[in-house]
Amino acid sequence: MTSHGTRRWGWGAGRGDGGRAEAQAAKDAAATAFYELDTAQRDLRISIETISAVDDSPAARKVVSDFTALGRRIDEVSAEYITAVDAHDLDRVDLDPGTAARARTELQQATNRLEKVRADLNHFAHNLGPLLEKAETQLARLAPSVERARQALLAASNALDAVRDKGYRADELAARLARLAPELTKLNQGAGVHGVQETIRRAMDMQREAETLRAEAEQLPRRAEDLDKRLGSLRTRAQALATRAERVPPVLSELRRRFASPSWQDLQPVPEQAQRAVREAEGKIGEAARARAEQRWADATALLGTARALLNNTDEAVTAAQDRLRRLNEVQANHQADVDRTRFAIRDAQRLAMAGRDRPDPRHAAPLDAAVERLDRAVEGLVGRHPDYWHFLMELDAVRDTAAHVVQEIRSERGSGAR
Incomplete structure (x- = not known):
């Protein structure tokens, strides 16, 4: 006998609730996989933007291209996931076991595809290490470089104002400082407009030029003082030289x-x-x-x-x-003193040429023999009431130069042989 107003629960209904729960678990897993993939993609996009902002090398361009290709795959599997979710209303009261099973299967497949793409994305991110490190290093230099440039420009402007207050016009320095104004405008526009590398380069150039301007401005009073001293010194020298002339x-x-x-x-x-x-x-x-x-x-x-x-x-x-x-x-008064000095130079060269040898090297002996003959001719030329003493002195200078050259040549050759 059956009591009035009660229902009989069959085994099929319990099994249907189990299928619904399994499908819901598959849906939750797919949602988690979708969220994790989306998060990984967004995090990686920041890295890619960092690299592309700094690096324009072929390797960097390939990374951007590969990330774009990965993005298309992510869009495909995401669309499949959304389609699987929208295809089945797991909260329906009349959800039958077959529909729940199909929903679970489709959602598990979507999860697998989402996880596969995420694994590929993680592998791609891992390989970005060197490029990303290089880009982050460049970015880390950006702000300090810009700030140093601005401070250097301010210091140059202050130094220029200081020397002008002392009465120096410093027009040339002021013109050079004014030429930096367009560069400062571009610097203030930032890396978003001009790129990281170009902005860093501009900042470094500005800093270098501004520091040069500051140093020149600070040295201007001393430069003027030095010029005044040189003017006085050269005037005095010119007067003294006119007297000597x-x-x-x-x-x-x-x-x-x-x-x-x-x-x-x-x-x-x-x-x-x-x-x-x-x-x-x-x-x-x-x-x-x-x-x-x-x-x-x-x-x-x-x-x-x-x-x-x-x-x-x-x-x-x-x-x-x-x-x-x-x-x-x-x-x-005494030409013999020059002759003796010259003969000594020749003999000194001859002794060196014979050192450690039975006979001198012809390359050394020939110029020394010629020097002896030249000396003798110079001495014999001192005749007449007014001998040409200047020619005599020039000849003796040339003979001593020849002896010195032979000595240098011998020492150079022996030094090379010792090594």
Whole structure:
């Protein structure tokens, strides 16, 4: 007898609830797999964007391409998962066991495909290590590089203001600083517009130029002081050289009176050349002084360099005339001292050439024998009322040069042999 108002539960209904639970578990597992894949993809996309922002190498471009291909696979399996979920309403009251079983199977298959793609994605991410590390290193340099550039630019601007407050115009430095303004604009636009590597390069260039500007601005007062000292020094030197140049004509007069013409002919133009060079140098010094007053530092420096070169050349010519007379006086009083000094140089070279040998190497003996003959001819040439002492001195200088060259050659060869 059956009680009124009650239902009989068959074994099929219990089995249906079990199928529903299994299908729901498969759905939950698929949802978890979908979430984990989506999270992994989003995390990896950040890494890819980091690499592509910094690195434009073929390897980096291939990584971006491969990630795009993976993204298409992810879209495919995600669509399959969504289709499987939408195809079955597991909350339906009349869900039959067959439908639940199909739902479970389709959802398990979707889970497997999601997990397979996630495994491939993880493997892909693992292989990104070197490229990602390089990119992150570049990114880590970005902010500090930009900040250093800005600070260097500020320091340069402050240094320029400081020297201007002291009365220096520093127009050239100001113009160079102004040329950095467009670069600063691009720097402020950031890596998103110009790329990480280009932004780092721009920051480093700006920092370097700004530091150079700051140093030059800070050195400007000292540079002006140095120019003032050089102006005074060169003025004094020009005056002293003009006085020395006035002594050259008497020196030439004495050379003409006491020595053969080859001893002084090459010095004849020296007085006129010296006076002209000193006047030209004084003109350059005056121009440099005006450039200094107008704060044209580069022009002033160049003009002083020209003046110094003129004075150096003139000094050498004036000194040569005075030294000529001194040397001729010495050789006229005792030419044998020069002969003895020269013979000693030849003998010293000959002893070295014979050291450790029965006979000298012809390569060394020949020039030394020729030097002996040249010395003898020079001595024999000292004849007449006014011997050509200058030719004599030049010949002896050449003989000593030959002996010195042979000595250097022998020592070089023996040094190479010892090694």
